[in-house]
Amino acid sequence: xxxxxxxxxxxxxxxxxxxxxxxxxxxxxxxxxxxxxxxxxxxxxxxxxxxxxxxxxxxxxxxxxxxxxxxxxxxxxxxxxxxxxxxxxxxxxxxxxxxxxxxxxxxxxxxxxxxxxxxxxxxxxxxxxxxxxxxxxxxxxxxxxxxxxxxxxxxxxxxxxxxxxxxxxxxxxxxxxxxxxxxxxxxxxxxxxxxxxxxxxxxxxxxxxxxxxxxxxxxxxxxxxxxxxxxxxxxxxxxxxxxxxxxxxxxxxxxxxxxxxxxxxxxxxxxxxxxxxxxxxxxxxxxxxxxxxxxxxxxxxxxxxxxxxxxxxxxxxxxxxxxxxxxxxxxxxxxxxxxxxxxxxxxxxxxxxxxxxxxxxxxxxxxxxxxxxxxxxxxxxxxxxxxxxxxxxxxxxxxxxxxxxxxxxxxxxxxxxxxxxxxxxxxxxxxxxxxxxxxxxxxxxxxxxxxxxxxxxxxxxxxxxxxxxxxxxxxxxxxxxxxxxxxxxxxxxxxxxxxxxxxxxxxxxxxxxxxxxxxxxxxxxxxxxxxxxxxxxxxxxxxxxxxxxxxxxxxxxxxxxxxxxxxxxxxxxxxxxxxxxxxxxxxxxxxxxxxxxxxxxxxxxxxxxxxxxxxxxxxxxxxxxxxxxxxxxxxxxxxxxxxxxxxxxxxxxxxxxx
Ligand code: BLA
Numbered sequence: 075x076x077x078x079x080x081x082x083x084x085x086x087x088x089x090x091x092x093x094x095x096x097x098x099x100x101x102x103x104x105x106x107x108x109x110x111x112x113x114x115x116x117x118x119x120x121x122x123x124x125x126x127x128x129x130x131x132x133x134x135x136x137x138x139x140x141x142x143x144x145x146x147x148x149x150x151x152x153x154x155x156x157x158x159x160x161x162x163x164x165x166x167x168x169x170x171x172x173x174x175x176x177x178x179x180x181x182x183x184x185x186x187x188x189x190x191x192x193x194x195x196x197x198x199x200x201x202x203x204x205x206x207x208x209x210x211x212x213x214x215x216x217x218x219x220x221x222x223x224x225x226x227x228x229x230x231x232x233x234x235x236x237x238x239x240x241x242x243x244x245x246x247x248x249x250x251x252x253x254x255x256x257x258x259x260x261x262x263x264x265x266x267x268x269x270x271x272x273x274x275x276x277x278x279x280x281x282x283x284x285x286x287x288x289x290x291x292x293x294x295x296x297x298x299x300x301x302x303x304x305x306x307x308x309x310x311x312x313x314x315x316x317x318x319x320x321x322x323x324x325x326x327x328x329x330x331x332x333x334x335x336x337x338x339x340x341x342x343x344x345x346x347x348x349x350x351x352x353x354x355x356x357x358x359x360x361x362x363x364x365x366x367x368x369x370x371x372x373x374x375x376x377x378x379x380x381x382x383x384x385x386x387x388x389x390x391x392x393x394x395x396x397x398x399x400x401x402x403x404x405x406x407x408x409x410x411x412x413x414x415x416x417x418x419x420x421x422x423x424x425x426x427x428x429x430x431x432x433x434x435x436x437x438x439x440x441x442x443x444x445x446x447x448x449x450x451x452x453x454x455x456x457x458x459x460x461x462x463x464x465x466x467x468x469x470x471x472x473x474x475x476x477x478x479x480x481x482x483x484x485x486x487x488x489x490x491x492x493x494x495x496x497x498x499x500x501x502x503x504x505x506x507x508x509x510x511x512x513x514x515x516x517x518x519x520x521x522x523x524x525x526x527x528x529x530x531x532x533x534x535x536x537x538x539x540x541x542x543x544x545x546x547x548x549x550x551x552x553x554x555x556x557x558x559x560x561x562x563x564x565x566x567x568x569x570x571x572x573x574x575x576x577x578x579x580x581x582x583x584x585x586x587x588x589x590x591x592x593x594x595x596x597x598x599x600x601x602x603x604x605x606x607x608x609x610x611x612x613x614x615x616x617x618x619x620x621x622x623x624x625x626x627x628x629x630x631x632x633x634x635x636x637x638x639x640x641x642x643x644x645x646x647x648x649x650x651x652x653x654x655x656x657x658x659x660x661x662x663x664x665x666x667x668x669x670x671x672x673x674x675x676x677x678x679x680x681x682x683x684x685x686x687x688x689x690x691x692x693x694x695x696x697x698x699x700x701x702x703x704x705x706x707x708x709x710x711x712x713x714x715x716x717x718x719x720x721x722x723x724x725x726x727x728x729x730x731x732x
Contacts, residue, residue, distance in 0.1 A: 077266070078266050078513075078517035078518075079519050080519055080522070081266050081267070081268055083525050083526070084266075084268035084271075084526060085267060085272075087526055088321065088526065089272045089273050091271070091273070091319055091321065092273075093273060093274060093277065093316075093318065093319050094277060094310055094311045094316075095306050095307065095308065095309060096293070096306075096310060096316055096317045096318070096319070097295060097296055097304075097305040097306040097308065097310075098293035098296060098317040099119045099121075099293060099294050099296065099310075099315035099316060099317055100287055100288070100291070100315050101121055101287070101288065101291050101293065101294055102189070102190070102288075102315075102358055103125060103187055103188055103189040103190070103314070103315045104118070104119045104121055104122045104125035104126055104188045104294070104315075105117075105118070105119045105186070105187050105188075105313060105315055106118050106122070106133065106141075106185075106186045107183050107184070107185055107186075108138050108183070108184040108186065109182060109183065109184075110179065110182050110184050111182055113137050113138060113139070114138075114299075115134055115135065115136055115299070116298065116302045117296050117297065117299070117302065117305055117308060118133045119294045119295070119296050119297070120294045120295050120296070120297055121294035125188055126173075126188050127168060127171075128141060131297065134297065134298070135299045138186070141168065142166060142168075146164065146165075146166045146167075146175070149164045149165070149166075150164050150175065150177050150186070154177060154179055154184075159176075159365065161177075162174075162176045162177060162178075162361065162365075163175055163176050163189070163361045164176075164177060165191070166188075171190060171191075172190075173188050173189060173190060173191050174188075174189045174190075174191050174360070174361045174362075175189075176189065176313075176314050176361060180309055180312065183308070185312070185313055187313055187314050187315050189314070189315075189361060191360075192358070192360050193360070194360045194362045194363055198229055198230070198363050198366075199363075201225075201228060202366040202369075202370060205225035205226075205228070205229060205370060206369070206373055208221065208225065209222065209225060209374060209377065210377070212377070213381075214381065215378060215381050215382070215385070216249075218374060218377055218378060218381065219237045219239070219249045219250035222237050222250060222349060222374050223236065223250040223251055223252040223349075225370070226252075226337075226349055226351060227351070229363075230363070230367075232333075232334075232353040232357065233253065233254050233354055234251065234252070234253040234254070234257060234260075234351070234352045235251070235253075235350070236248050236250065236251045236253075236260060236261075236349070236350050236351075237249050237250035237251070237347060237348075237349050238347050238348045238349075238350065239346070239347045240345065240347055243267070244267035244272075244275075245264055245267045246267070246269065246270065247264045247265075248260045248261055248262060248263050248264075248514070249261075249347075258533065258534075260514060260532075260534075262512060263512050263514040263534055264511055264512065264513055264514065265513065265514040266513075266517070269325070274319070275345045278336075278338040278345050278348070279338065279340055279343060279344070280311070281311060282337065282340070282368045282371065282372070283335065283337050283364050283365075283367065283368050284334075284335070284336045285314065285333075285334075286318055286322075286326065287333050287356055288332055288333060288356045289326035289327050289331060289332055289333070289334075290323075290327060290332065293317030294317075296308060314361070314364075321526070321527075321528060322528075324527070325528035325529075328528055328530055329352070329532055331352040331353070331354070332353060332354055332355050332356055332357075333352070333353045333355070333356050333357040333358070334350060334351060334352045334353070335350075335351045335357075335364070335367075336350045337349040337350075337367055337368060337370075337371035338371065339371055339374060339375045340372075340375055341379045341382075342379070346375070346378065349371055349374075393424065393549070394552075396419055396423055396424045396552075397424055397555060397556055397559070399418070399419040400413070400414065400419050400420075400421075400424060400559075401556075401559045401563075403417045403418065403419065404559065404560065410432075410434055410560065410564070411432050411434055411436065414500070414560075415432060415439055415440070415441045416441075420441055421441065421500065421502065421556075422441060422442055422502075424553075424556065425502050425546075425552060425553060427442070427487070427489070427502035427504045428443040428444075428503055428505050429441060429442030429443040429444035429502070429503045430442060430444070430500070430501065430503070431444050431499075431500075431501045431503070432500050432501075433454065433500075434493075434498050434564070438450045438451060443484075443503070444503055445481075445482050445484065445485065445503065449481055449482065450501075452481065453481070453490070453501065454492060454498075455497075456478055456481055457478070457490060457499075458492075460475060460478055462490070462492065463492070464492050464554070465489075465490070465491055465492075465550055465553070465554060466478075466490045467489045467490075467546050467550040468487065469486065469487040469504070469543045469544065469545050470486065470541060470542050470543075471485055471487065471488050471541075471543075472486065472541045475488075482503070484505060484506075485503050485504070485543075486504060486506040486507070486541055486542055486543035487502075487503070487504030487505075487542075487544065487546065488501070488503060488504075489501065489502040489546055489549065489550055489553055490502075491553050491556070493564075494561065500556070500557060504544060505543065506540065506541060506543060507542060507543050507544050508538060508539070508540060509538070509539045510536050510537070510538055510539070511536070511539050512536050512537075513534070513535045513536070513537060514529075514532050514534070514535075515529040515530075515532040515533065515535060516529070516533075516535040517529075517535060517537065576588070577589040577592075579652045581633060581634065582633060582637035582652050584641070584650055584652045584658075585649060585650075585652075586651065586652065586653065587651065587653035587654060589651065590649065590651035590653055590659055591708050591709070591712070593649050593661060594609070594708040594711065594712070595707075597661070597702075598702060598708060606663055606664060607664070607702040608661075608664040608670045608700065608702065609660070609661055609662075609699070609700050609702070609711050609712060609714075609715040610659065610660040610662065610670070610673065610674045610697050610730075611657070611658075611659055611698040611699075611700070611715035611716050611718065612636075612640065612657070612658040612659070612660065612674075612677060612695045612696070612697045612719070613656060613657050613695060613697075613723070614632070614633075614636060614656040614681075614694075614695045615693070615694045615696055615727045615728060617632070617693075620691050620693065623691070624690065624691050628689065628690075628691055631685075631689060632685075632691060632693050633652070633656065635681075635685045635686070635693065636656075636658060636681050636693060637652060637658070639677075639680040639681045639683065640658055640660060640677055640680065642680065643676050643677050643679075643680035644660060644662075644677075645662070647662070648660055648661065648663075649661040649662075653712075658695075659712070659715070660677060674699050674730035675697075675729075677695075678694070678695055678696075678697055678728065678729070678730060681693060681694065681695045682694045682695070682728070695728070696719055696722040696727045696728060696730070696731075697718075697719055697729070697731070698714075698716060698718025698719025698721065698722055698732075699715060699718055699731070699732045700712075700714035700715035700718055700732075718731045719731070
């Protein structure tokens, strides 16, 4: 999709903000950092007094045991042994107040976050369990998205719960939403990639949920003990309380969001979407519920993954069946272009498009709406000059290949497979698909204070997307496999043509000596020596004198005349062959000795008939007949027929002898 104005600058600059090192925390909890080698507090958030009842400056340099009793310290140690967050939260009591401590270690630092304890409502726990079960029964991606929004809002009851899906170009879309009636719906709206910059997405792959309690609050800075690294050196990636980017807080305020809770949808290490819950006033969820919802989001991600995989496999199977049907058509047809364009399954069934064209040696033929013939004739040359070796696939021809688009003004989507250097190709064409994309907020620069500011207003804003076709969505894989099949079939045809040429006489098109001998051997194998099988050996009388008197072209014409005469006199089942020079042989099934001589006479009479167009020359021939008797092989039968023919010549030519 075309980028909104200023988006490149935002994409380049928003990613530079070091959000993991924000050096401050949100006000609803406090963070202490402890050096694990000395057990002394090295850093404290400046809001420890209201949260834990001790001044941050007073805590710096003190042991953690000044604040927590031995049992709590032992529970922290035990929690740290667990993988990931399994040991969290650790329960602690300070004076009258109870806390969830969320602990993790990073290098030599122990991070201890204090969240004032709030009991987890039992309906939230039951709701989460029920949701996990119900979501497991959902079968389609769209239903899963919708159900997720319904379930999450039923559990935590924020004003608005949205499911985002990230498109391959990183821009996002609200694909499901549950929202209170008073608010404008955002379902179906798209938003630019820079709304959630790349470094934030990287972080969300490992930190699977975030709670932002008050977008209007100024965060509490971290303070460092003397000689300790400054707080902006602390990696807060895994903390719950990390203060988020001021750009994002401004975004939230502009949207009217005071608090949010977001969950990552991660598939194979990639953030594919998010679930974001927003509320118009301060809200805070107990750690146990946040953790439970992370499990729910994980289940949704796994389900999305397997549904996507099933969908891909089904599409692939369907495409493979269509391709197999096309290949069967190709292998059964003499005319490959006909098999691709005009039979039961066509190129447009394999890959839907407005039109398809095929150039395979002969004239370029097409189906559906395609550019004019003279343009199709130039297409391969244009691709060659554009440096396209085999495949071109685009759904924005005008933007990606302006020089090719000039030739094809009505085409927005083009998929071409070039078939070698021959100029042949298979192409699919798609026209423009005018779509309206609805954006979350006006994308024009006037809707931002500066290019790096979030948008001021988020009301739906429509933009027409031009010059794009429907996406080819990976169909080039089918196209390239089909191209490979077509090339293999073409190669096979050329090879069998060559093999056929080796068995046919090039002047007359009759079987040559090799093919005759093969047939004779086959017949002998099939029937065994038999007086039913005969060879008639026919030799033109005084052939040399035709060449001498009328020239070689007349000699060739005489041979062609003899071939025609013998073929027309032959009965069905007889094989007429030219075995060399002026020698012809007819292999035939013969009822008896007398009948075969009669048959030979019939051939000689056909040869002696006046040739077409009275060329001036006239031919006669002599024939010898041999029967494939007992115990003879193919070459013996041929020699016997040759010898008989010789006897006929000696006896005065123009006759047949046995
Ligand atoms: C983060 N931006 C985010 C987050 C969301 C959005 C959901 C993640 C917050 C979280 O996980 O809790 C965007 N929120 C939305 C969108 C909707 C919504 C699209 O409710 C739609 C309805 N943001 C900007 C600009 C910049 C920017 C111009 O608009 C940068 C100059 C930055 N957004 C930005 C940053 C973060 C962010 C840096 C990370 C916040 C953090 O985790 O520190």
